[in-house]
Amino acid sequence: MPPLSTVDFTTTAEGVAFYRAYDRVLEKWSIDVTCVDLASQYGTTRVNVCGPLDAPPVVLLPGAGATSTVWFENVAALADRFRVYAVDLIGDAGRSIADGDRLRSVDDLMFWLNAVAEAAGLTDFGLVGHSYGAMIALAYALREPDRVRNLVLLDPNSCFAGMRAPYLAHAVPLLLRPNEKRERDFIRWETGGQDIDEDWLDLLARGAAYFPKSKTIVPKRPKRSALDELAVATTAILAANSKVHNSGQLATIIAESLPRLRSIVVEGATHHTMPMSPAAELNDALINALSAR
Known part of the structure; x- marks a missing residue:
């Protein structure tokens, strides 16, 4: 893959199709949304914003490849x-453009998220992360506890326990040689035949196959001593049918070793569809977690 700075992805046939797919999913947001581009030393970050101007702020970080559009079943309830x-x-x-300094380390990743918050005028905020976004969110809350009002981790992988070997085995071919079919097959395997929004799956598959990504910076799983010092009100919302980990066992691990953290298991949820389904239960859990003090 050529360096990001030399690829004008927006003008390619694949890029045009990807952004059309992005816009189709964004149109599913049943609420007025403002699209904002925030500058930092790492490039321009696209943030889709909704809800009352004077309401408490909440930042949502998606899973890898899912894009910010994935929250279409959640934003209306949250924006109330x-x-x-x-x-x-x-x-x-x-729609973020990585045309500045490259992200080379977890420090850079944390500096980037700080820059986004500052550009948006946020001094403290609720922080929600799903999957890879949960890894970023937890690392950020450990470093910047004064900035995070509440932390919500949706089916967090590699935050409190490792991932199952079968999940990793299915993911490896996709990571080595991504294409649309492998992405679709992987998601359908993990979700066990659940209904998946086809527009979002199309966006995810096109992104996996064609989008010129940077090297993924992965925060390490925090040590127990670091988690013991986590000062932010934290809720882990786990997908009962996740193939990433055994959610029942993970809830037990959290309850026994990290009693200050709260965990909830949502029945019927899978890892990759969690932001979208089951929406009513998840939205109630999100609102309760973000309102806790």
Whole structure:
């Protein structure tokens, strides 16, 4: 893959199709949304914003490749109580443009998220992350506890326990040689035949196959001593049918070793569809977690 700075992805046939798919999913947001581009030393970050101007702010970080559009089943419920900032991860699929300094370390990743918050005028905020976004969110809350009002981790992988070997085995071919079919097959395997929004799956598959991504920076799983010092009100919302980990066992691990953290298991949810389904239960859990003090 050529360096990001030399690829004008927006003008390619694949790029045009990807952004059309992005816009189709964004149109599913049943609420007025403002698209904002925030500058930092790493490039321009696209943030989709909705909700009352004077409401408490909440920042949403999606899973890898999912883009900020993935929250279409959640934003209306959240925007009743919060000012929502849904972020396209820079260097990942979406409308953020990684044309500045490259993200080379977890420090850079944290500096980037700080820059996004500052550009948006946020001094403290609720922080929600799903999957890879949960890894970023947890690392950020450990480093910047004064800035994070509440932390919500949706089916967090590699935050409190490792991932299952079968999940990793299915993911490896996709990571080595991504294409649309492999992405679709992987998601359908993990979700066990659940109904999946076809527009979102099309966006995810096109992003996996064609989007010129940066190297993914992965925060390490925090040590127990670091988690013991986590000062932010934190809720882990786990998908009962996740193939990433055994959610029942993970809930037990959290309860026994990290009693200050709260965990909830949502029945019927899978890892990759969690932001979208089951929407009513998830939205109630999100609102309760973000309202806790």
